[in-house]
Amino acid sequence: MVVAISIRPVKCVLLDISGVLKNGKQAIPKSVEAFSKLRASGMPVKLVTNETQETRRALASTLKSLGFDLQENDITLPCPAAARYLKDERLRPYLLVHPNVREEFSDVDQNSPNCVVVGDAGQNFTYELLNDAFRVLLNVEKPRLFSLGRGKYYREENELVLDVGAFATALEYAAGVKAEIVGKPQKEFFVSALTDLNMTAEDAVMVGDDVLHDIGGAQNSGLQGVLVRTGKFRTGDENHPDVKPDAIVDDLAEAVELILNSNRLK
Amino acid sequence: MVVAISIRPVKCVLLDISGVLKNGKQAIPKSVEAFSKLRASGMPVKLVTNETQETRRALASTLKSLGFDLQENDITLPCPAAARYLKDERLRPYLLVHPNVREEFSDVDQNSPNCVVVGDAGQNFTYELLNDAFRVLLNVEKPRLFSLGRGKYYREENELVLDVGAFATALEYAAGVKAEIVGKPQKEFFVSALTDLNMTAEDAVMVGDDVLHDIGGAQNSGLQGVLVRTGKFRTGDENHPDVKPDAIVDDLAEAVELILNSNRLK
Numbered sequence: 001m002v003v004a005i006s007i008r009p010v011k012c013v014l015l016d017i018s019g020v021l022k023n024g025k026q027a028i029p030k031s032v033e034a035f036s037k038l039r040a041s042g043m044p045v046k047l048v049t050n051e052t053q054e055t056r057r058a059l060a061s062t063l064k065s066l067g068f069d070l071q072e073n074d075i076t077l078p079c080p081a082a083a084r085y086l087k088d089e090r091l092r093p094y095l096l097v098h099p100n101v102r103e104e105f106s107d108v109d110q111n112s113p114n115c116v117v118v119g120d121a122g123q124n125f126t127y128e129l130l131n132d133a134f135r136v137l138l139n140v141e142k143p144r145l146f147s148l149g150r151g152k153y154y155r156e157e158n159e160l161v162l163d164v165g166a167f168a169t170a171l172e173y174a175a176g177v178k179a180e181i182v183g184k185p186q187k188e189f190f191v192s193a194l195t196d197l198n199m200t201a202e203d204a205v206m207v208g209d210d211v212l213h214d215i216g217g218a219q220n221s222g223l224q225g226v227l228v229r230t231g232k233f234r235t236g237d238e239n240h241p242d243v244k245p246d247a248i249v250d251d252l253a254e255a256v257e258l259i260l261n262s263n264r265l266k
Numbered sequence: 267m268v269v270a271i272s273i274r275p276v277k278c279v280l281l282d283i284s285g286v287l288k289n290g291k292q293a294i295p296k297s298v299e300a301f302s303k304l305r306a307s308g309m310p311v312k313l314v315t316n317e318t319q320e321t322r323r324a325l326a327s328t329l330k331s332l333g334f335d336l337q338e339n340d341i342t343l344p345c346p347a348a349a350r351y352l353k354d355e356r357l358r359p360y361l362l363v364h365p366n367v368r369e370e371f372s373d374v375d376q377n378s379p380n381c382v383v384v385g386d387a388g389q390n391f392t393y394e395l396l397n398d399a400f401r402v403l404l405n406v407e408k409p410r411l412f413s414l415g416r417g418k419y420y421r422e423e424n425e426l427v428l429d430v431g432a433f434a435t436a437l438e439y440a441a442g443v444k445a446e447i448v449g450k451p452q453k454e455f456f457v458s459a460l461t462d463l464n465m466t467a468e469d470a471v472m473v474g475d476d477v478l479h480d481i482g483g484a485q486n487s488g489l490q491g492v493l494v495r496t497g498k499f500r501t502g503d504e505n506h507p508d509v510k511p512d513a514i515v516d517d518l519a520e521a522v523e524l525i526l527n528s529n530r531l532k
Contacts, residue, residue: 127391131427134419138426152440153400160404161397166436173435174418174428 006262007224007246011203013038013259014193014223016184017049017059017075019209019231020252022066024157028230030253032067038256039069043263044197047075048190048206050149050183050213052119052164053098056080076193078148078183079104082117085182091144093117094136096129096167114140118171118179119148120164130167137175145171149183151213155232184210185217205246207255209233216243226255272528273490273512277469279304279525280459280489282450283315283325283341285475285497286518288332290423294496296519298333304522305335309529310463313341314456314472316415316449316479318385318430319364322346342459344414344449345370348383351448357410359383360402362395362433380406384437384445385414386430396433403441411437415449417479421498450476451483471512473521475499482509492521 015021021031038045047070051059060072079101086093086108094113095105098121105117116133137143151163168179183189194204201222208214209231218225227237227245230252238248249255281287287297304311313336317325326338345367352359352374360379361371364387371383382399403409417429434445449455460470467488474480475497484491493503493511496518504514515521 123393125393125396127389127428130391130432131425134428134432135426138419152442153404159397160401162393162400162436162440166396166400166440169439170428170432170436174432176418 006265007205007226007258009263009265010043010205010224010259012044012046012194012197012199012205014046014048014190014204014206014218015252016206016208016210016214016231017047017051017063018154019233020207020228021047021063021068023155023231025062025066026157027066027068028251030251034251034253034256035068035070038259041260041263043259044199045070045074046193046197048184048193049075050078050120050151050164052078052101052148052183053122054100055104058100073196076189076196078189079119081189081192082146082148082182083108086115086117086146091115093146094133095119096121096124096133097148098122098124115144115146116171117146117148118164118168120151121167122161125162125167130170134171134174137171137177143175143177145175145177145179147179147181147183149213150179150181150185151210153232154210160232184208185213185220187217187221190218190221190223205259207252207259211237211240211243211245215245216240219243219246226258228252228255272531273471273492273524275529275531276309276471276490276525278310278312278460278463278465280312280314280456280470280472280484281518282472282474282476282480282497283313283317283329284420285499286473286494287313287329287334289421289497291328291332292423293332293334294517296517300517300519300522301334301336304525307526307529309525310465311336311340312459312463314450314459315341316344316386316417316430318344318367318414318449319388320366321370324366339462342455342462344455345385347455347458348412348414348448349374352381352383352412357381359412360399361385362387362390362399363414364388364390381410381412382437383412383414384430384434386417387433388427391428391433396436400437400440403437403443409441409443411441411443411445413445413447413449415479416445416447416451417476419498420476426498450474451479451486453483453487456484456487456489471525473518473525477503477506477509477511481511482506485509485512492524494518494521
C-alpha cells in the first residue's frame, strides 16, 4: 500500500543498500528487477550507505553477484570520506572498525593516535578494543571521536543487531566527548553524493529503511525521503514523532513505481 | 593536602571500596591502617559499592585477605537490591552480568525475559550478549532496563576500563529506553545502607573516588561527600561543573583523619 499518491518529480535517486536492496547476503524480493527498471529510466542513481564492514570494491562485487547492475563508483561510503578528512586535518586515528575496511585507511598515519574512528566493527566490538578506544579519548588533550554513521541497529539475515551508534554513544558517555558523524544523516555526506552526480538536493529523493538517518537526514539536507517497509522497518516507524516521510511504500519495487509515476505526472 | 579544614561532625561513615580501599586486587597504601583506625573510633561503617563482579561473600573474603577487618553484612551491593526488586515486581530479567554474580539472582524467574539487568559484565560485554539484551528490549511491549550503577569507568590494576554506564547508555540509545539505576547515585541505595545502620543522611559522610556517583549522589541524598585522589580520580575532578565535594583529600588515610578531627572539634 502506497500512502502518498505521488512525490515531487526528481532528477536523481539515492538508495540505501542494506534493508533496501538486500538483507545481509540476500537480495530483497523484487529489488533486482526494480533496480534495473530504475536504471533503464535513465535517471542517475547513487547508492548512499553507512556500510562500514566492506570496502567499496567488495560491496560492488557482492551486489553484482546478487544481480544488481552497478559499478564501484555508484557507491558512496563513510570510510573513504573519513580517511580523506583525517588526512587533510593531519589527525592520527585509533581505528575501531571492521578488519575488512582497515585498508581504506592505509594512507592515514595511525601512530600515537590522537582521535578515535568507530565504525560498525561487528564481532570486533570487544571489551578490550572498546577499552583501547576509550583510553585514547581519555589520554589526549582535545579528544575527537568520529562515528561512521549513527545507526541504532540493522537487520542481519533474520536478526536485528546493534549498529555503530550504540557503541559511539557508549564511548561518548564514558569519555565525555561528543561524536562527530561521517555518513548519514550528516548533510555533507548527502551533498557529496549529489555533487558526484552533478545534482542538487531539490532534484533528489532518498529511499531508505531507516526513518531517522535515511529519511530524516535526507529531508534535513533538502531531499525528499521515501521510507520502505523492508530491512529494519518496524511497525510504528511510520508514525515517528520527528520525521514524516514524503511517502511510505512496501519495498524498493513500489518506491521505483512511485518515483517514475510521479515524474510522468509532472 | 586537605582542601577543607573540617566537615560537619558525623555519626557514621559510608565508604566506597574500589578506588578507596583497593585498586583491583591490591590494597591502596595506608588504607588498611586507616580502616582499622576508623573501626577503632567506634563509629559505624558501611561499605557502599556498585561492585557487580563479586558476590557479597566473595568481596568480604577478598577484603579480609587484604587485611581489612570487616564482615559480609558490612557491605551494601546493587545485585541483592535488584534481585529483591525484580522478585517483588514479578519481573523476569535477561541478565547481562558477570558470571560471578548470577547466583545472586537464583531466586528470580528468568524464563521469557521481559526486562534487562545490566551490571559490570567485564569480558562478558560481547557483541553477542549485548545483541541478546538489546533484542529483549526491542521485543517486549513495555521494556525496562535496570543498570546496576551508572559508572563511566574505573581503575583495574593499572588501567582505566569502561564501566556499566557505558553499556547501559549503548542499550538506551539503540532500544530507545531510559535505564533505571539500582546502586549509587540512586538515593534509595544510600538510604538502604543508612537504614541498616539505623542512621539518617545528615548523620553520615560518604568517602569515594567518583565525583559524580559517590560524591554527587551522596550530596543529593543529604549526606556529606569527601572525594579521595586515589582510584579513578583524575586531575580536573576537583573542579567538576556540577559537584562540589565537602572536602578533597589524598586518600582514605587523610579522609579518616579529617572525619575524626572534625568530630573532635564539635
